[in-house]
Amino acid sequence: MYVSTFLSLPSYGAFLVSPIVPADPGTFSIIEKVLLAVLIMLSVVLFWLRFGVVLDKILKSRRDPSFRLTHLGKRAWDFFSEVICQSKVIRQRPLPGLAHAFVFWAFLAFALVTTNHVATGFGLDLLGSRNRSGWVSIAFSDVYFGLAGLFAVACAISIAGLFVRRFFARPTWLARPDHELSYESGVIAGLIFALMATYLASLYVGSGPWAHGLWWAHTLCLLVFLPLVPHTKHLHLVLSPFTIFFSRGSFSAIPPLEGDEDFGLVAGKDLTQLVTLQAYSCVECGRCTEHCPANNTGKILNPKEVVLGLRSYLNDLGPASEEPLLGKYNSQEAVFECTTCGACEFQCPVGIEHLPIIVGLRRGATNTGAWEDDYGGKLFNALERNSNALGMSALERDKFVQKQELPIFDGSQEYCLWLGCMGGYDPRGREIISSFVEVMRHLGATFGVLRKEKCTGDPARRLGNDLVFQQLAEANLEALQQQKVKKIVSICPHCVRTIQEDWKEFGLPPEVEHHSEFLARHRAELPQSNSNEKVVFHDPCYLGRYRNVYDEPRSIASLAGSLVEAERSRERSFCCGAGGGLAFLGEEQGERVSHNRAQQLVATGATTIGAACPFCNTMFRDALAASGDNSPRLLDIAQIAANQIKAAQPAQVAASEN
Amino acid sequence: MKIIVAIKQVPERDARIRIDSGNKWIDLEDVEFSMNESDAYALEEALQLKEAHGGEVIVVSAGPERAGKTIREALAKGADRAIHLQSSDETELAAYDALGVARLLAASIQDEKADLVLTGLQSDDLGLGQTGVILAELLGLPHASLILKIEVAGNGLKVLRELEDGWFQHIELATPAVLTIQSGNTKLRYATLMGIKKAKTKEVRVIAVADLVASDPSLKPTAPSVVLDQVKLPHKQRSTQLLGGSPAEAAAALVEKLQFEVRVI
Amino acid sequence: MSSVLVFLEIKNREISRISWEAMAAGHQLAASLGVPVDLAVVANRDNPLLQTIHGKVPRTVYAIDDPLLHDYTADGYTTACAQLIEHAKPTYVVFPHTYQVRDFAPRLATRFQQTLISDVTGIEAGPAFTRQLLQGKLNASYHHSGSEVCFLSIQAGAFRADAAEAGSTAVEPFLPKLDATQIRTKPGEPFRASAQTVDLTSAPILVSVGRGIKEEANLPLVQELATALSAELAASRPICDAGWLPMERQVGSSGQTVAPKLYLAIGISGAIQHLVGMKGSQCVVAINKDENAPIFEVADYGIVGDLFEVVPALTTAVRKVKS
Ligand SMILES: Cc1cc2nc3c(=O)[nH]c(=O)nc-3n(C[C@H](O)[C@H](O)[C@H](O)COP(=O)(O)OP(=O)(O)OC[C@H]3O[C@@H](n4cnc5c(N)ncnc54)[C@H](O)[C@@H]3O)c2cc1C
């Protein structure tokens, strides 16, 4: 019977006729049993030697005071989807992702197989693979071992594929800073392959010396593999399920500062348990770096290295150190090159939250004055003195409000229209406001603007200046409360995000929405163009990844014609380069992010670029102007809507005259 | 080096201007205040000197209670302690002219025996541009005004003074001395959260103007020599004047404006 | 006997234009009070510049002279002027509001227990003195109380210099008693910032050029205008990006922040990143062919037209006036 299965591949059909079980390795001598026990102990000790240290560093880190183990349902779901189903791993890189998932699933499947395997060495027969009797052996011997075999095949193929990719195809994001290949990954891959191969082989051989030898081979692979796990990036095997389960719960969640001594991530003593856990979970897959706009345009920032820098710091100095985090292990310059686009955090398959880390490091530098930057200083002083990021006189905003005859919010209107710095002061931002106002009037929505409005504090927040941010947030909250504002609508995703999420630390903000959401609700009342214009919509980071709004702006952009998509769009959208306060920080190193993204948009062949953020708008306007005369038109969705209304009007007049 | 910096809290540069009912000043309701710009540069110079040569930076400010915010800002940026010459309300100090206020300031800092007194070049609100120079005279110290850079040279200082039309000059003087600082030559540091927290524990000595005057009757504002009678809004609002005609005509019109209105030719 | 004493200032080997304006203000004030005008200049009695004094005829011209006054020092000037005031006993002392006057006049007034009324823009009946507050956003009128001497300084451009009148005045030398130990500061030679280093932030006039110039080969057009105006050349980012002008000349959010007396924006649209770098300019002139360009929003004077026509015309007009 065993011989027959030996000849045929273990197909599902084969289970039915012949149960598939690993070959009986026979009996083990006392010496063998002792040796086995010693080896197991050795392996576990070696495992613990490293894992114990890591665990200690995690547990000895500062507790995260703002962390609450709430939303258990969502946590369970995330765990199921991201850990069990490997959804992120697969979604972001389908082929290698699937390969990884097969390895992972095989590991799950092997949990029982392995237990049984080791038990055999001590003469135990847990799953009844030897003395097949009763339901246990039916369930396991006749189905489970075969199923595990299928996983083993998939896993072996996958790991071989991954090996080839890492060592022969060599995508850049897997590279290490020293450009060396990670040989430990090779060894691990070899071990996994050997584990699978020995198991599969044991399904074919009959009992006897071969089986005995295979048993030992499998066991030794296992015992070598185990201690390697904590010593290599495969530590994520153990940690990442926890990382994902214990996430902060929302995207780019910047924790409040606690007490008088907390200035953000200044030194090791500021690293919280969550951050340390995350630092040790990184699997060095480089997904974050692959999508990082800064890294892609020649900046030194590399989000993977930011995480690994923390890990090295923890390895060398531990979580109680007073040594600054920025310096040897992480570069201040790099940290301040981040646009806070969130692509890294969004991509990371093991649940690492880069933004709280990067913004945390910036807070540590800015709140203590360690960050010295001419443009940054100018920005903060402008925010303090003029209460807007551009350092313009508030009278300029008044003039615009008067000229446009914008009503002042007095409580009788439904919406408070938030102008924001760009809407209030930038000539192009003002055009967006004017168009949006036209549309609102067309739709009969009532709105008013605040007499006095300060910057929401977004650039201060992202650059880690909690002092300025708090002052602005509190002043704005008070003004809104005084006017009894219930609903805010804004043309700027940065304003929306900051009002809704970041202000919460200081009070209860009114309901706020982005104008794309408002416009999408009224989509039916807006005239559709039947031109054959090709429109590409650029997802602003703070609308897409930060707010999960993708379809609403598209529904408005499509008023102008038919939509085409850029190669990187929706969740994978590429930043315009303005976020994180970078629009105010002077020249970039390397290529400009905005130019890179503008080229991606132009490459779609679209005749109109739809934008939904005044910062994206200013970045692209500049980039497109530099790229030549016949570049596509750049319009905010509000301008698209307003243009449609205008275009439809003569027709309506004509129609009513007839 | 012990450095005193005189700072003033003034209405925000872009404050909405409405004249108050007495026609003597603007309505301060709704107005926000900030540190006078050139004073901020004076403070920055002082902090840089302290960082380079050690010592102490003391800020002094005359003004009502609200000026405390600006004082705390200065402490947050790195000043070591402060003297707040506090007026009981918005009008108490209005009874003094520039000389009167300078006398109060001089009286409040005399005992400090500072090596250097810095002030801003002029205040953004009254724009008199005199307090520093008057202080020098009252304290019997040499002074230099419109200073862009301060270097310690031997026992004294070598300072860079701005002259008109892009000219400069070095001036050497011994300490103690008074310097009035011109804006714009250095980058201002920003206030930090850590600075604000540290500032909470720093000393602010509050001296009530009335108490100071009571201790020295010669400071009393019996008869200021210069009296403000009333304020008015100027008629002219800034707006764009388009110059038309042929290029030559427009150019000629522009040159005339540059000559007689902007006065740069 | 009461009088108005006007101090004139010599600069670049001539009596400065603003001194004539201060003199006109002094005459106006004196006329309203019915008192004579005396003038004072720090100069040797034989200084030929004294012969260039024109306008309404004063009563006396004091030539204050002492070797210790050859180089300006606040201490020297304060002491010398104080002695002259004690000697001449004027009721009003009028200065041109120059950097030098700002430096010593407050000190001088303090010696007489007085406050200088600085930066006066107008003199009305009373006499009431007008000056600006809050950077020109408010006009205030002041009067001087008491019978002591009153000190004023007159803002540049606030008064028009009087037309010359015939007549001559005796020059009276005034030799103050000065002692070198009274002078506690040691002034160095005035110098200009070196021409090698571009420092846009201290240039009083900037001619700034934008993408409207089209080609690098057209730059001499604006360079000539800059030379005619003794201005520095500045640019918007595209010009510096293209390498037509060095980065140090870029004005804007990622370049320099400037606040000159005059900013001439030529072929610049006025993007926000550019505006934030030059919004502090005292006077902005825009030349642009697009009348809707945002730069006109912040301009004091605008010419809507083709820069290739307007700029050469402007250069010619400036040269004509200057020669
Ligand atoms: C993060 C960031 C930072 C930036 N930093 C800066 C900065 O520091 N400084 C800066 O300047 N920009 C900066 N920019 C670029 C800025 O957005 C604009 O792209 C730039 O200022 C435009 O320069 P411009 O006005 O010269 O060109 P354009 O916007 O192309 O304007 C050219 C103007 O010339 C006019 N014109 C054309 N031909 C003629 C003619 N024959 N006669 C008269 N007029 C003519 C046109 O009407 C137009 O108004 C920055 C952009 C970003 C995104």
Ligand code: SF4
């Ligand atoms: S947030 Fe964006 S710019 Fe910042 S590190 Fe992540 S991917 Fe890079």
Ligand code: SF4
């Ligand atoms: S941080 Fe996340 S995405 Fe980046 S390398 Fe590590 S595991 Fe991959």
